[in-house]
Amino acid sequence: MGKIKHLAERTIETVKNEGMSSFGKKTVNYIKLRTVARSKYQCAYGDVLFINGCTLPHPSRYRVDHQIEQLMASGMHAEKVFYENLSLDLLKYFRCFVFFRCPITDTVKDFIKLAKENNKVVFFDIDDLVIDKKYTDTIKFVKNMNKDDKKLYDDGVLRMQETLKMCDYAITTTERLQKELQNYIKEVYINRNVASERMAELSIKAYKQREKHDDIIIGYLSGSITHNPDMELIKPTIIKLMKKYNNVKLKLVGEIDIPEEFKEFQDRIIFAPFMDWEHLPKVIASLDINLAPLEESIFNEAKSENKWVEAALCHVVTVASDVGAFNKMIKNNEDGFLCKNAKDWEEVLTKLIENKSLREEVAENAYNRVISNNITTYSGHGLAKFIKSKLARNIAFVLPTTNISGGVNVVIRHIAMLKKKGNDVFVINMDNNSNDIDSKWGKVYVIKKHKTKIAGHIDTAVASLWATLDFVKKLSNIKNKMYLVQNYETEFAQFGKYMRIEANATYEDETGVKYLTISKWCKDWLEDRFEKEVAFAPNGIDLNQFQFKKRDFKGKIKILIEGNSDDYYKNVDESFKIVEKLDKEKFEIHFLSYQGEPKSWYYVDKFMHKVPYAEVGRVYQDADILIKTSLVESFSYPPLEMMATGGLVLVVPNNGNIEYIKDEENCLFYTPGNIDEAIEKINRLSTDEKLREKLIKNGLETAKKREWSTIENDIVNLYK
Numbered sequence: 001m002g003k004i005k006h007l008a009e010r011t012i013e014t015v016k017n018e019g020m021s022s023f024g025k026k027t028v029n030y031i032k033l034r035t036v037a038r039s040k041y042q043c044a045y046g047d048v049l050f051i052n053g054c055t056l057p058h059p060s061r062y063r064v065d066h067q068i069e070q071l072m073a074s075g076m077h078a079e080k081v082f083y084e085n086l087s088l089d090l091l092k093y094f095r096c097f098v099f100f101r102c103p104i105t106d107t108v109k110d111f112i113k114l115a116k117e118n119n120k121v122v123f124f125d126i127d128d129l130v131i132d133k134k135y136t137d138t139i140k141f142v143k144n145m146n147k148d149d150k151k152l153y154d155d156g157v158l159r160m161q162e163t164l165k166m167c168d169y170a171i172t173t174t175e176r177l178q179k180e181l182q183n184y185i186k187e188v189y190i191n192r193n194v195a196s197e198r199m200a201e202l203s204i205k206a207y208k209q210r211e212k213h214d215d216i217i218i219g220y221l222s223g224s225i226t227h228n229p230d231m232e233l234i235k236p237t238i239i240k241l242m243k244k245y246n247n248v249k250l251k252l253v254g255e256i257d258i259p260e261e262f263k264e265f266q267d268r269i270i271f272a273p274f275m276d277w278e279h280l281p282k283v284i285a286s287l288d289i290n291l292a293p294l295e296e297s298i299f300n301e302a303k304s305e306n307k308w309v310e311a312a313l314c315h316v317v318t319v320a321s322d323v324g325a326f327n328k329m330i331k332n333n334e335d336g337f338l339c340k341n342a343k344d345w346e347e348v349l350t351k352l353i354e355n356k357s358l359r360e361e362v363a364e365n366a367y368n369r370v371i372s373n374n375i376t377t378y379s380g381h382g383l384a385k386f387i388k389s390k391l392a393r394n395i396a397f398v399l400p401t402t403n404i405s406g407g408v409n410v411v412i413r414h415i416a417m418l419k420k421k422g423n424d425v426f427v428i429n430m431d432n433n434s435n436d437i438d439s440k441w442g443k444v445y446v447i448k449k450h451k452t453k454i455a456g457h458i459d460t461a462v463a464s465l466w467a468t469l470d471f472v473k474k475l476s477n478i479k480n481k482m483y484l485v486q487n488y489e490t491e492f493a494q495f496g497k498y499m500r501i502e503a504n505a506t507y508e509d510e511t512g513v514k515y516l517t518i519s520k521w522c523k524d525w526l527e528d529r530f531e532k533e534v535a536f537a538p539n540g541i542d543l544n545q546f547q548f549k550k551r552d553f554k555g556k557i558k559i560l561i562e563g564n565s566d567d568y569y570k571n572v573d574e575s576f577k578i579v580e581k582l583d584k585e586k587f588e589i590h591f592l593s594y595q596g597e598p599k600s601w602y603y604v605d606k607f608m609h610k611v612p613y614a615e616v617g618r619v620y621q622d623a624d625i626l627i628k629t630s631l632v633e634s635f636s637y638p639p640l641e642m643m644a645t646g647g648l649v650l651v652v653p654n655n656g657n658i659e660y661i662k663d664e665e666n667c668l669f670y671t672p673g674n675i676d677e678a679i680e681k682i683n684r685l686s687t688d689e690k691l692r693e694k695l696i697k698n699g700l701e702t703a704k705k706r707e708w709s710t711i712e713n714d715i716v717n718l719y720k
Contacts, residue, residue, distance in 0.1 A: 046077035047456040049094040053083040053102025062193045063100050063127050069196055070380025077455040092445030095391050096121040103159035112166045119392040119424045124167035129302045131161045138299055174325045176301040191383045193304040194374045203313035206285035215247045216353050219287035222254035233293045237345045285314040289352050292320035305329040309374050312366035317359050319348050335366035394424040395460045398468040401431045404594045404613055406637045407486045416441030417715050440614050466503040482514045485522050491632045516718050519635045521655035537718040539635045540708035546644035549621040556588045557686050560623035562638045565596035569632040576602045578678045592619055620645040625685055643699030648685050666698040
């Protein structure tokens with residue numbers, strides 16, 4: 001119902017504002033806007049997305065297309081979408097969003113809310129005071145609407161205001177608009193309407209190809225019948241001058257009612273219909289004088305100086321009311337003329353009709369000024385600077401896969417802490433899975449590396465595995481490049497595998513990549529072996545995720561084996577060689593794997609595969625003893641997680657766990673390959689109550705020292 005209601009409102013606005021002759025054209029334009037494929041906007045990560053809420057081509061061209069051109073010329077990547085095509089999945093592809101004349105809808109409301117939750121900035125852009133009834137009620141055609149039409153129109157105005165109030169900042173066209181908008185939003189930036197490159201091209205061409213004539217053609221380019229009252233301001237003057245000068249003709253363009261008094265000059269009045277903007281320069285270039293009268297009102301003070309700019313590009317002099325933006329932009333008697341009253345209008349127009357040199361001189365001054373300052377290519381720096389100044393720092397973590405693993409979980413936790421501090425953080429995934437990650441700390445946006453062009457700017461990109469570093473290094477729009485080293489990945493493969501050489505080479509980077517780690521062991525070998533400067537922050541654990549549960553060690557003792565059976569360095573086979581020799585009447589064997597499945601010879605009572613991370617804590621709570629036999633680890637999470645839940649741990653000591661585990665203090669060690677020793681240690685844990693109490697107590701203290709909240713600032717500072 002909301003969309004139907006809004007469409008009806010737009011229909012009324014178009015008919016009332018521009019007449020039936022243009023309604024068909026606007027309908028075609030609406031259909032074009034409505035049918036733009038959303039998938040077009042899902043193939044690039046950009047800086048700015050404009051959401052166009054206006055079906056009228058003239059405003060959306062100036063405020064969407066031209067501002068996109070300004071930003072692109074200033075090195076930013078910007079795209080657009082019609083508001084009815086807006087979908088929540090576009091959130092992850094842009095750093096900020098500009099809603100132009102966009103009425104509130106459920107989707108818009110949800111979109112803005114989620115944008116803010118993810119530290120993305122939302123701007124509202126408006127070029128007219130159609131955001132409050134106190135303004136629109138002053139428009140004569142609105143006053144003359146019937147009750148039902150007025151109610152529908154007012155609803156659209158109020159819905160526009162609601163979107164405005166939800167946004168962080170506003171962008172507008174004039175000083176008066178800025179002043180009024182500040183009643184609704186804290187900071188408003190003025191980015192004046194400017195001409196596009198195409199407008200400049202067509203205007204220059206039209207000027208060169210203009211037909212010479214002996215008559216003086218005065219033009220009034222109305223655009224819509226809402227400007228009829230403006231024409232009333234100068235009607236007596238125009239009539240007087242047309243009576244005085246037989247060579248003066250009046251060209252009227254757009255939807256305008258012809259006053260009865262002009263009928264005596266009908267042979268000197270030239271009509272041109274409302275037309276596509278690309279045909280307008282030719283019409284403007286045919287003029288000698290461009291008229292821009294405006295009634296004195298807040299609404300008109302907020303209007304832009306477009307008529308002056310468009311005429312100047314065609315070397316045509318403009319005479320305008322001394323109101324609003326005309327007063328601000330036109331240098332009176334130098335590149336245009338400003339009139340306060342009927343006397344001014346008559347004096348200026350008389351002077352211009354009689355003095356061709358004056359017309360040409362002032363028109364040339366206007367052209368030189370506009371072509372140098374009021375074209376998209378030359379004028380976007382301020383807008384780009386303003387938008388950039390409001391953007392949150394964005395950080396991209398590049399992952400080889402988003403499948404659950406200890407390393408991925410660390411990245412997700414870091415992302416949560418960085419987002420909490422106001423950063424815009426997302427994941428670039430190297431495989432074909434682009435599903436967003438739903439974690440207990442919030443949603444993490446994920447985009448596909450192979451399907452997404454990184455066209456926008458990224459403040460910091462973080463490689464997280466040796467295979468992701470090359471991609472990060474090749475990205476050109478990145479200010480800071482980092483490499484989060486979580487393990488000595490050279491040893492992930494067996495001898496003879498070329499991967500070992502490629503992985504090892506990533507520790508020899510000389511391009512300025514900053515090395516980070518959450519393992520003291522990794523910090524040591526990066527510094528000692530590769531002579532790198534390494535930023536370090538300790539790894540942590542969420543004790544709410546891994547809560548304590550008291551075990552009674554009565555009945556069958558549950559042994560948990562954790563790890564990927566396909567990774568040789570996880571040494572999972574050895575864990576199962578140990579349990580193979582245990583009494584199955586006394587022990588129950590659980591196996592947790594995020595990737596590989598049990599091999600045919602594994603003895604498993606309960607297999608848990610790809611368990612969501614939010615549920616992993618319960619897996620540990622359900623077991624009594626963890627066997628962890630990994631040979632290589634950067635920072636070994638499972639022993640710490642088991643300790644946090646009050647369980648016991650039997651481990652092979654390695655560089656990734658000796659940072660926090662101590663034999664006979666919070667766990668038991670065994671020598672890798674010594675199956676009998678491992679079995680003896682398991683029997684000790686099963687029968688020695690005092691030993692269990694000691695290990696459990698010390699294990700809990702170890703986990704508490706690693707609670708994320710105590711090291712959050714260290715983690716955030718890691719990425720500075």
